[in-house]
Amino acid sequence: MSFIDTHAHVYLPEFDTGRDQMLKIAREEGIVKVFMPAVDSSTHNVMIRSEEESAGICFSMMGLHPCSVKPNYTDELKMVTTHFENRSFIAVGEIGLDFYWDLTFTEQQYKAFHEQIELALHFDIPIVIHSRNSIDECIKVVTEHQQGKLKGVFHCFSGDLEQAKQIIDLNFYLGIGGVVTFKNSGLDRIMKEIELKNVVLETDAPYLAPVPFRGKRNECSYIKYIAAKLAGIKEMGVDEVGNITTANAEKLFRL
Numbered sequence: 001m002s003f004i005d006t007h008a009h010v011y012l013p014e015f016d017t018g019r020d021q022m023l024k025i026a027r028e029e030g031i032v033k034v035f036m037p038a039v040d041s042s043t044h045n046v047m048i049r050s051e052e053e054s055a056g057i058c059f060s061m062m063g064l065h066p067c068s069v070k071p072n073y074t075d076e077l078k079m080v081t082t083h084f085e086n087r088s089f090i091a092v093g094e095i096g097l098d099f100y101w102d103l104t105f106t107e108q109q110y111k112a113f114h115e116q117i118e119l120a121l122h123f124d125i126p127i128v129i130h131s132r133n134s135i136d137e138c139i140k141v142v143t144e145h146q147q148g149k150l151k152g153v154f155h156c157f158s159g160d161l162e163q164a165k166q167i168i169d170l171n172f173y174l175g176i177g178g179v180v181t182f183k184n185s186g187l188d189r190i191m192k193e194i195e196l197k198n199v200v201l202e203t204d205a206p207y208l209a210p211v212p213f214r215g216k217r218n219e220c221s222y223i224k225y226i227a228a229k230l231a232g233i234k235e236m237g238v239d240e241v242g243n244i245t246t247a248n249a250e251k252l253f254r255l
Contacts, residue, residue: 026221034058
């Protein structure tokens with residue numbers, strides 16, 4: 001049984017103590033790869049360093065997180081482009097829209113989103129979308145760019161069934177994490193209607209730890225609790241969940 005954690009911020013300060021041990025346990029639990037989404041220039045170098053220190057396990061994305069879109073966002077995007085000119089990355093991410101915390105830079109978030117999608121199309125790699133309080137808006141943006149080549153995942157999907165179907169129709173995957181284990185999230189009912197061929201697994205570590213660790217630091221090895229929940233919902237074995245979702249990630253990220 002193997003898993004790929006398609007979204008984990010293992011380079012953040014929350015893992016400065018025990019990072020190596022956390023990744024060791026993850027490997028022992030069958031996590032064969034961990035994909036690290038970028039945030040902004042304040043963490044790009046430490047993310048890449050973490051990748052170098054855990055070569056073959058951790059793989060970096062590159063992009064500008066919507067919550068980091070500020071007045072200097074054009075400078076940040078130039079740095080993102082420079083990184084792509086210097087080396088390859090597995091995806092452009094995480095990018096998108098966040099209308100939960102602050103609407104001050106809504107216009108700039110849209111511009112950054114559009115520009116980074118074009119970057120992904122240029123390099124022919126996936127995008128990993130952050131869509132907090134903005135799923136419909138992100139679907140609309142992806143629709144504008146989708147001419148058959150754009151691919152990616154809606155990270156931390158927590159929308160409704162209709163939104164899930166729209167995302168799948170766009171040839172995108174649903175990133176399913178710890179939220180599916182939350183008692184009142186309703187995501188379990190939606191996943192009952194969704195085929196696993198449209199799903200990749202993620203932890204979003206150190207955030208959104210699944211039950212029974214909710215509220216604590218999330219870790220990559222906890223992906224087994226997400227898989228177990230999906231196995232119960234779909235009435236299949238955990239091994240089968242792992243095999244299907246790992247194959248999906250390998251296909252999407254061209255491993």
